[in-house]
Amino acid sequence: MKWLPTIARLALLALLVAFVTSPGWFEPLLKPLTENNAPAIYNQGSLLTLTLLHLRTVAIATLAAIVVAVGLAILVTRPFGAEFLPLSRSLVNIGQTFPPVAVLALAVPAVGFGEKPTLIALFLYGLLPIFENALTGLTTLPANVVEAARGAGMTPAQRLVKVELPLALPVMLAGVRLSVVISLATATIGSTVAAKTLGEVIIAGLLSNNLAFVLQGGLIVAAIAVLIHDGFLALERMAARRMGRER
Template identity: 50%
Template structure:
């Protein structure tokens, strides 16, 4: 039963984190380009708001629209994990020297080529740090999904709180903590590859 809960928890985290990465990195890139520069304040405000808004409140709003289970939990985790990815993508790209970008243009690269071959590789470590933070946040926050039937390691914690049973709470909390530590170490190793 514990393996099923871990699998459900990992599914919540992997789905929400994948969506966060697929939206957050392109969004961060776009607002650092001339075409999206004017939207930078709006994007940073909205992503900041997404993290300051409690995930439980997002669930309360998402359940009437999406029902119970996986989808509202993924929506809440996506909104909560978006800020670190967008913020670090922006920070990483802004840290790339203008002289380096000019040199890329000087050797005949287009804007897109300079972005893909120069800027993103130089910003990759900072971007990966944002992904790492986002995934760790989602591992902890995914516990709330159990409240609306999404399963995961929050289920035994809620059962333990309702039944006043510390063993159930430990059954959910310890594996979640181990998952967070393992994910942190794995993503830190990937981050080092970009050093």
């Protein structure tokens, strides 16, 4: 029965692709949720385009957060950068201190409406889980392996690239997974500042009291989150097996 979860994920992926590419097929299922002969399928834009733009926004913000958070984690785990740990923790906690809506409100006057304020909010919100997991991964390495690398004559840079980062990768991926899932949901509020995300569908449903719009926007985001979460879990297990650090 081990293959059942895989079949379920493939079925969910197939349904997601079918819905965003041919939403009209599902209109009979959503029609009972509408009132006054309102459209059951979002008709103010392409669901496929909005989905791709939503994913692009999340991907850009996550990549930026990975670069900064992992860079800070590497810095504070080096002898010359240990004193910056409290400052680094304060910096990555900024996104968790302010709600995303507040970040959007502060960013709009500076960068204008559209995707940019959403990217700023997602970037700040995604720093903490990536930083903390990278820090944990780099500070819980097997001491005997690190000592063996040092004894083999590796330079600090070589140990970092060839030993420390690969060993810490499973834990770091867990932080990225958490950050991505949070960002997928948080990105929906970007539509309040004219960013092109799936939040546009949900907001349109709320404004017109159309439950079908709200449901389809929410279900697409949820399905993507589940698939990406499971994908990262598989990557974590694969990395852990390769490094001999299975939990």
